[in-house]
Each structure stands twice: as structure tokens, then as C-alpha cells.
Amino acid sequence: xxxxxxxxxxxxxxxxxxPWSVCQHGLRNRSTQPDMSAEQAAALGVSYPPLQTYxxxxxxxxxxxxxxxxxxxxxxxxxxDENSLMDPEVINSLFEQGLMGIEIDPEYGGTGSTFFSxxxxxxxxxxxxxxxxxLCDIQNTLINTLFTKLGxxxxxxxxxxxxxxxxxxxxxxxxxxxxxxxxSLKTRADKHGDYYVINGSKMWISNAEQAGVFLVxxxxxxxxxxxxxxxxIVDRDTEGLQIGKKENKLGxxxxxxxxxxxxxxxxxxxNVLGQIGHGYKYAIGMLNEGRIGIAAQMLGLAQGCFxxxxxxxxxRVQFGKRIFDFQAIQHHIYRVFCNVFQAMQHQIxxxxxxxxxxxxxxxxxxxxxxxxxxxxxxACMAKYFTSEVATLTTSKCIEWMGGVGFTKDYxxxxxxxxCKIGTIYEGTTNIQLSTMAKFIDKEYDH
Amino acid sequence: xxxxxxxxxLSLTLLSDYxxxxxxxxxxxxxxxxxxxxxxxxxxxxxxxxxxxxEKKFIKEVVAVSCGPTQVTETIRTALAMGCDRGIHVEVSxxxxxxxxxxxxxxxxxxxxxxxxxxxxxLGKQAIDDDCNQTGQMTAALLDWPQGTFASEVTxxxxxVKVVREIDGGLxxxxxxxxxxLTADLRLNTPRYATLPNIMKAKKKKIANMKPADLGVDxxxxxxVLRVDEPPTRLAGVKVETVDxxxxxxxxxxxx
Numbered sequence: 208x209x210x211x212x213x214x215x216x217x218x219x220x221x222x223x224x225x226p227w228s229v230c231q232h233g234l235r236n237r238s239t240q241p242d243m244s245a246e247q248a249a250a251l252g253v254s255y256p257p258l259q260t261y262x263x264x265x266x267x268x269x270x271x272x273x274x275x276x277x278x279x280x281x282x283x284x285x286x287x288d289e290n291s292l293m294d295p296e297v298i299n300s301l302f303e304q305g306l307m308g309i310e311i312d313p314e315y316g317g318t319g320s321t322f323f324s325x326x327x328x329x330x331x332x333x334x335x336x337x338x339x340x341x342l343c344d345i346q347n348t349l350i351n352t353l354f355t356k357l358g359x360x361x362x363x364x365x366x367x368x369x370x371x372x373x374x375x376x377x378x379x380x381x382x383x384x385x386x387x388x389x390x391s392l393k394t395r396a397d398k399h400g401d402y403y404v405i406n407g408s409k410m411w412i413s414n415a416e417q418a419g420v421f422l423v424x425x426x427x428x429x430x431x432x433x434x435x436x437x438x439x440i441v442d443r444d445t446e447g448l449q450i451g452k453k454e455n456k457l458g459x460x461x462x463x464x465x466x467x468x469x470x471x472x473x474x475x476x477x478n479v480l481g482q483i484g485h486g487y488k489y490a491i492g493m494l495n496e497g498r499i500g501i502a503a504q505m506l507g508l509a510q511g512c513f514x515x516x517x518x519x520x521x522x523r524v525q526f527g528k529r530i531f532d533f534q535a536i537q538h539h540i541y542r543v544f545c546n547v548f549q550a551m552q553h554q555i556x557x558x559x560x561x562x563x564x565x566x567x568x569x570x571x572x573x574x575x576x577x578x579x580x581x582x583x584x585x586a587c588m589a590k591y592f593t594s595e596v597a598t599l600t601t602s603k604c605i606e607w608m609g610g611v612g613f614t615k616d617y618x619x620x621x622x623x624x625x626c627k628i629g630t631i632y633e634g635t636t637n638i639q640l641s642t643m644a645k646f647i648d649k650e651y652d653h
Numbered sequence: 654x655x656x657x658x659x660x661x662x663l664s665l666t667l668l669s670d671y672x673x674x675x676x677x678x679x680x681x682x683x684x685x686x687x688x689x690x691x692x693x694x695x696x697x698x699x700x701x702x703x704x705x706x707x708e709k710k711f712i713k714e715v716v717a718v719s720c721g722p723t724q725v726t727e728t729i730r731t732a733l734a735m736g737c738d739r740g741i742h743v744e745v746s747x748x749x750x751x752x753x754x755x756x757x758x759x760x761x762x763x764x765x766x767x768x769x770x771x772x773x774x775x776l777g778k779q780a781i782d783d784d785c786n787q788t789g790q791m792t793a794a795l796l797d798w799p800q801g802t803f804a805s806e807v808t809x810x811x812x813x814v815k816v817v818r819e820i821d822g823g824l825x826x827x828x829x830x831x832x833x834x835l836t837a838d839l840r841l842n843t844p845r846y847a848t849l850p851n852i853m854k855a856k857k858k859k860i861a862n863m864k865p866a867d868l869g870v871d872x873x874x875x876x877x878v879l880r881v882d883e884p885p886t887r888l889a890g891v892k893v894e895t896v897d898x899x900x901x902x903x904x905x906x907x908x909x
Contacts, residue, residue, distance in 0.1 A: 264856060267730060270691075271847045279846070305849035318849040328849075 258570045261327070264320065269327040275304055276335040284336045287461035288621055291453070297339060298375065298417060306332075307346050308371025311355065315367035322496070326503045326573045333507025334514070337625040338461035340504045342375070345413055348500040349493055350376030353422060353438070357481035357489060362440065366420060377418035379409040379467060380490055386411075387638050390433035390487050394469060396425035401476045403427070405439060409467040411632075415450050416463035419443050423469065424486050436486035440478040447472040458624035495583050496576060497633055502569040502589035505629040509562050509593070509600040512622035516604035516612070517555060523609075530607070531555065551607070558600050565593040584646040591639040594629030601626045659712045659773040661703045661737060662762050662788070663719040663728050664693040664780040680880045682751070683782075692728045695777025697735075697844040699837040702807060703775050704736035704845075711809040714738050716769065720753065720761050722746040726860060733855035734847035740860035741765065745872065749865075752874040757865075759791035764868035766796060771832065773814070778803055778836040789836035799829035802836040 261269065283294050301307050309325045311317020318324075325347045333340035354366055370376055385391045394407025405425050412421075421441045428435035441448060451466035481489055520531040533551045568589040575582035601623040605612035612619045630636045675684045692700075703715045717732035719725045720743040729740035743761050745753055766774050774796075779786035793800035801807070801816030805824065808815040818825045819838050847855075865872050893899045903909045 263727070263730065264852065267727070267734065267847070267852045267855075268849055271734070271849065271852060275846045303848065304846060305851075309849060313850065313853070319853050320849065324849075 258567050258574070261323075265324050265327055268320065268324050269331055272304070272306065272328045272331040273334075275300075276332050276339075280332070280335050280339060284461075285615075285618070285621070287336070287338065289460075291455065291460040293338065293342065293417065293461045293463065298342070301339070301343060302371075302373055305371075306343055307375075308351060308367075309347050311351055311367055311371045315363065315371055317351075317367070317371040322577050323570075323573045326499060326569065329500055329503040330507035330510075330569075333504040334511030336461065337504055337508045337622075338459045340507060341459060341462050341501075342414055342417075344497070344500040344504055345378060346370065346376055348497045349378045350420075350422065352493055352496060353378075353480060353489065357438070359477075361477065362480065366440070369419070374419035375414050375417040377412050377414045377421045379412050379421050379423045381411045382408060383410045383466075387635055389490065390436060392424060392426060392436065393429075394423065394425040395429065396427045396437060396439060396474070398427065403439065403474045403476070403479075405441070405469045405472040405474055407469050409469070411454075411464055412467050413462055413464055415465035415467060416453060421448070421467070422480065423467075424490060425469075427483055431484065433487045434484050436490070437483045438480040438486045438489055439474050440480050441469075441472060441474055445472055445474070457627060458621070459628050494633060495586055498586040498590040498639075499569060499572045499576065499582075501629065501633045502565070502572065502586070502593040505590075505593035505597040505626065506562070506565050506569050508622055508626055508629070509565065509597040512597075512601045512604045512619055512626075513558060513562060515618050515622075516607050519608050519611075520551070520555065554603060555607070558596075558603050561596045561599060565589070565596040568592050584643055587634075587639040587643045587646075590629075590634065591636055591643070594626070594636065597622075597626035597629050658714040658716055658769060658771050659703045659706065659775060660716050660718055660762070660766055660769070660771040661696070661700050661732065662758075662774060662776045662792075663696045663700070663717055663725075663732060664758075664777060664788075676881050676883050680882060682878065682881050690724060692731055693777050693780045693782075695779060695781070695837055695839070697777075698839070698841050699775045699777050699835075700732045700735050700737060701842045701844040702804075702835075702837055703773075705842065706773075706807070706809065707736065707738075712773070716741060716771070718743065718762065718765060720745050720758055720865075722750055729860050730852075730855050731847060733858045733860075734852040735845060736851070737858075739858055742860050742862050743868070744862060744864050749872045753872065754874055754876055755785045755787035755791055756876075757870065757872050757874065758788050759795055760870045761865055761868060762788070762792045763795035764870055766792070766832070768868065773831060774798075774834045776834070776836050778838050789834055793834035796832070796834070798832050798834050800834045800836070801827060801829055803838040804835050805838050805840045807835060807841065 279300055280297060283297050287294055287297070305318045306328055308315070308317030309320050309328060310322060311319070313319040325344075329340050329344045329347075332343055351367070351370055354363060354370065358366065366374075380389055380392070382392050382394065384393065392407075394405065394409065396403040396405045403425075405423065407425060409423070415421075420443065423439045423441050424436055425439055426435040427437050447470040449468040449470065451468060454464045456464060517531070521529055523530045530551055568585070572582050572585040572589040575585055601619065604619045605623055608617060608619055611617050614620070634642075674688065676682075677684055700715075700717065703712070706712050707715050715737040717729050717737040717740045719729055719740075722745070726740075726742055729742055733740055743765070745757075762774060762776075765771075774789075774792060776789045776792070778789065780788075789802055790800060801814060801818060803819045804816045805819045806815075806817035810828070813828050813830050814833055814835070815826065815828050816835060818827065819840070891902065893902060900909070
């Protein structure tokens with residue numbers, strides 16, 4: 208049920224007034240075209256519609272989440288960032304809206320929708336808050352996917368219905384000594400009869416404060432190298448599992464990132480997800496998909512920031528003109544001052560182009576994956592490019608807003624801080640580029 | 654005895670965002686191409702009320718109805734996603750749609766309500782693009798049913814409906830017999846968000862198609878729009894120091 212947030216209409220109902228603070232100018236879907244559904248495109252006889260064509264279901268989902276994010280999530284954002292704490296009400300409302308089990312089968316209480324819908328959802332959430340988007344992204348693209356693809360009937364029964372309704376999951380791969388070099392992880396799982404004893408520690412684990420279940424990657428046979436890595440389902444209340452203090456981060460502060468200590472944890476055999484020794488394959492496969500989710504997050508972040516800054520440039524007047532309009536004025540006297548502004552329109556247009564390109568890369572990678580076609584190189588490109596675009600966009604948006612952009616009263620500085628992690632997590636930019644290079648190299652093999 | 658079905662009649666309106674709405678150069682109307690349309694906010698409140706009544710088991714079925722071009726099916730789907738059971742789309746497009754006004758819509762809704770034997774017809778009090786505030790009242794008159802307009806609270810009491818109405822003087826409570834027409838005002842409820850699982854369920858719900866002619870309604874408009882103009886730009890005010898100055902200024906410009 209909708210929370211008591213009141214949607215206010217003005218006295219004659221002619222303007223739908225904006226329920227959040229004056230600074231936020233409305234994170235509406237700013238596409239210039241009214242969206243066309245796949246059905247409409249087909250009716251027009253367009254057999255290869257543009258990438259921004261959505262099925263009716265996808266369109267409705269995106270609009271629903273857009274509204275929900277702007278109206279119900281927006282009021283929490285700045286407090287969560289300041290206190291570095293995700294409000295439980297936010298998490299509850301995500302579950303209520305069905306956003307945490309987008310691809311999960313309705314038989315387990317999920318929404319039963321598609322990967323592309325998840326991408327649109329993450330993008331819309333990120334326009335408002337990248338931390339909330341990442342919580343939703345990890346749940347949908349990493350945790351749910353692993354359980355759905357690899358879970359036994361019993362495991363799915365036990366976990367999927369909870370993951371779609373009230374339980375957050377965490378994915379535990381990285382360690383203090385193994386980030387990019389993920390498979391040199393040291394956490395060990397020793398077999399004792401019908402259970403495993405896991406020892407080690409994990410670092411940089413997102414959602415750890417809220418998670419009810421942890422998917423822990425541990426090595427059952429270090430002599431086999433990465434072929435010993437396996438995936439274990441560890442419940443939060445398992446004895447010996449200690450969740451450390453969360454990191455005090457530059458950005459994505461509302462998303463809890465904690466170290467984990469695994470001290471002689473006993474995990475029954477039935478809690479092995481998939482096959483022993485195949486963990487590295489699962490991790491790679493799943494991170495390839497998760498990459499597109501992160502691309503969607505960075506895309507939403509860039510768009511959301513842009514949507515905040517441009518209205519300001521249209522309102523702010525200097526030298527008798529909107530700063531948006533500044534072009535080079537012929538008048539000699541003003542030339543010195545105008546040079547500062549003359550590229551303003553061009554800068555804005557340039558950034559808009561980058562965001563559009565990032566969007567097309569992301570959507571295309573998602574559609575390729577859905578079509579069952581090779582998508583890894585494209586997914587890397589999407590993640591790499593969108594994180595770079597997010598960095599550029601947020602940086603420029605602060606500049607365009609001038610002094611006020613630099614203060615915490617306006618939302619743009621948060622986007623700037625949040626975007627930095629985009630080039631780092633779920634595969635650093637360097638890793639993405641190396642992966643792409645490997646694919647490109649192979650393409651020229653014959 | 655619980656009423657059989659409730660009709661919620663929806664309007665598709667321009668999402669009014671005043672920087673975007675422009676008057677056409679020929680002053681015949683407002684530019685609608687490329688402007689985002691969505692469900693009228695008061696109609697959302699109407700849908701919410703109907704779905705709430707169903708959840709409280711006062712009614713068995715909620716039917717969402719709307720008149721207009723194909724775009725309108727999206728609005729009906731949103732209503733389905735909020736909890737309506739089925740939809741009816743009355744197709745009106747082209748010139749008929751441009752000329753369509755409250756009277757034509759009321760005729761359609763009245764004909765449908767009679768045909769489907771609805772017990773309650775709930776509408777938004779007015780559409781935010783034309784602010785007519787007529788369709789509900791006209792529908793009730795055509796059906797010769799009692800009406801509870803500007804409802805800020807609705808309670809079903811056996812065969813009657815208790816409606817608290819927002820009026821200029823405050824609040825008025827009336828009791829009317831069903832079948833009846835209600836129009837929803839702002840404070841009636843807070844519409845729910847369509848959750849994603851409900852959006853998926855809505856895909857399977859049926860939307861029936863029909864034309865005004867099927868209902869024996871003629872769409873000819875008896876109203877001709879002569880001209881549409883933007884409101885005059887607001888002029889700056891003038892500050893005065895004393896009451897005498899104020900009186901002098903008002904006298905000078907002929908106000909008093």
C-alpha cells in the first residue's frame with residue numbers, strides 16, 4: 208500500500224506540482240519522442256525498430272518505477288547519503304513493488320519478467336539514487352540469477368521465494384588480497400563428511416548489513432588453483448559468520464559495504480550451489496551479465512544528474528541571457544566573458560550525445576543477451592563506456608551549476624561522488640578493456 | 654447484497670507541465686503531438702477507490718472504461734495493473750476524438766453502464782486538461798441516477814452509499830441509493846503504485862473493444878471551439894507606501 212506521501216495537486220489541478228524540494232526539477236523521462244511500443248512499431252511496418260523500442264510490458268514497468276522512484280524514494284535520498292544508512296522503509300518498498308524479484312518466476316513470488324525489464328528498472332532507480340539501484344541490481348542480476356540457474360529444487364524453494372519478498376542477498380567474491388585477481392582468493396572450504404568448514408575473510412561486500420543470505424566463493428582444493436573454487440550458500444545466522452563495520456565511502460554511501468569474517472563456518476553439503484570446482488565459471492558468467500546491470504546504473508546516474516543540471520542552466524541568467532543560450536556574441540567588449548560561456552550549449556549537447564551513445568550500448572548488450580547471442584564484448588563496452596560517461600556528465604553538471612553545484616543543498620554533487628565507483632567495481636575499467644582486447648584479437652584470427 | 658460491478662471511467666489527459674503546453678498557431682487548440690499523455694490524476698483516485706471497495710468485498714468486479722484512440726489502452730492497462738478486473742475501450746479517433754466533449758463521453762458511459770448493469774459508476778471529478786467537471790454529472794443525469802460528486806469519503810451501507818462531499822462551505826454528507834454515479838476528489842485516497850507483478854498480471858486481463866455506434870451514441874458535437882488563447886502574461890505588480898496611495902492608484906486605473 209502506498210505510504211502516506213501526499214501527492215499534491217495545485218488548486219485547479221492544472222499543474223502536477225513536484226512533491227520534492229525546489230532544487231530538484233523533475234526527473235521525468237526526457238526523451239523527445241513519445242515512446243513507441245514494439246507493437247506500434249510493427250504496425251508501422253518498421254521491421255528493425257530503433258533500440259529505444261519497448262514492449263508494452265517493459266514500457267509500463269519503466270513508467271511505474273519512474274513514478275515510484277521520483278515520488279517515494281526521492282525524499283529519502285539525501286538523508287541516507289549523509290547518514291550512510293539505507294532506510295528500511297526504502298528496502299521494504301522495493302520488495303513491495305516487486306522490484307527485487309523481477310526475473311523470478313511468479314510461482315516463487317517473483318514478477319516473472321525479463322532481463323531487459325530489470326535493466327530499465329535499475330536505470331530508473333539510478334536516476335534517483337545509485338545506492339538503491341545497486342542494491343536492486345545485485346539482487347536481480349547476481350543473486351537471483353545464480354539461484355535460478357544453479358539451484359536445486361529444494362534450494363530454489365527455500366531461497367527464491369524469500370529473495371523476491373523480504374530477503375536481501377550478498378555476493379562474496381573479493382578479498383583483501385584478491386580484487387581484479389579474483390580467483391587467487393584464499394578463503395578455504397574443507398570437506399568433513401557431509402559438511403564443509405569455511406575459513407577466511409571477504410572484503411567490499413555490498414548489501415552485507417541487510418543481507419539474509421550470502422553466496423560465498425571459497426576454494427575446496429587450493430592445489431587445483433581456480434578449479435577448486437565453489438559457491439556456498441551461507442545464511443546470515445550461521446555461527447562464525449561475522450559482518451564487519453561498514454566502510455566510510457566517498458559515494459554510494461547508503462549502500463553498505465562491509466568486510467566479512469568466516470571463522471570455522473559449518474555449511475552443509477546441501478548448501479553447495481551448483482557443482483564443486485565450477486565456482487569460477489559461475490562467477491565469470493554471472494559477472495558478464497551483472498556488467499550490463501552496472502552499465503544501466505551508471506546510465507541512470509548520468510541521466511538523472513543531467514536532468515537536474517540542465518533546467519538550472521535554462522533558468523540562470525547572466526549578462527541578460529540564460530547561461531544555456533550562451534553563444535559567442537560578436538560584440539568585442541563581451542568577448543572575454545563570453546568565451547567562458549560560448550561553448551556552454553556545445554558542452555551540453557556533447558554530454559547529451561555521450562549519454563545517448565551509452566544508452567544504446569547498454570540496451571543493445573541487454574537485447575543481445577536476451578536473444579541468446581554472444582554479448583560479452585558488448586557488455587564490457589557498455590560498462591566501460593557508461594562509467595566514463597557518468598564521470599564526464601557529473602563533473603560537467605557541477606561546473607554548469609557553478610557555485611551552487613558545489614554545495615550539498617543541490618543534488619548534483621552526490622551524483623559526482625557516486626559515479627566514481629562505476630569505473631572500479633564489478634570489473635575495473637582496465638579489466639573491461641583487457642577483456643575487450645582479447646575478443647578483438649580473436650576476431651582477427653582468420 | 655453486494656453490488657455486482659463498478660465501472661471506473663478513465664480519462665487520458667495531457668501530462669500538464671506548463672512549459673511544454675503551447676497553443677497552436679491557428680488558435681484552434683493546444684498542441685498535443687509529442688506531449689506525454691497519461692491517466693488523469695483524479696481518475697487514478699477513482700480507480701483506487703473502486704479497487705479498495707473490491708478489496709473490502711463490497712463489490713465483485715471493477716471494470717475500467719475509457720474512450721479515445723489506441724493510446725487509451727495503455728491507460729486501461731495501468732488501471733488493470735492497479736487492480737481492475739477487465740477493461741473496455743471505446744474507440745474514438747480522428748476528428749471525432751478532437752470534437753469529443755463531456756456530453757459525448759457521458760452518453761457513452763451511460764449507455765455502457767446500462768448495458769452492463771453497473772451498480773456504481775466512479776469517475777474523476779474533472780480532467781486536468783480541460784477542467785470541465787461535467788462528465789460525471791451528465792452521466793448521472795442521462796441515467797437518471799443519483800450522484801455523489803467531489804467525494805472525499807465513500808462508504809457503502811447496504812443498498813445505499815454514504816458520500817462526504819467537499820463543497821465551498823466545507824463538507825457535506827449525503828446518502829444516495831445505488832445504482833449511482835460518484836466523482837472522486839483529491840482527498841478521497843492516495844492511489845497505489847502499480848507493482849511489477851500486478852503489471853504482469855494485467856497483461857492477461859481482457860480489454861474489450863467497441864465503437865460508439867455499437868452503443869447507439871452519436872458523436873456529433875453541439876459545441877464549437879471558436880478560439881484558444883494563452884492567458885495574458887502576468888504583469889509586474891506595483892508597490893505603494895500608504896493606504897491613500899493605494900486608493901489613489903485604484904481610482905486612477907478605474908477599478909473603484
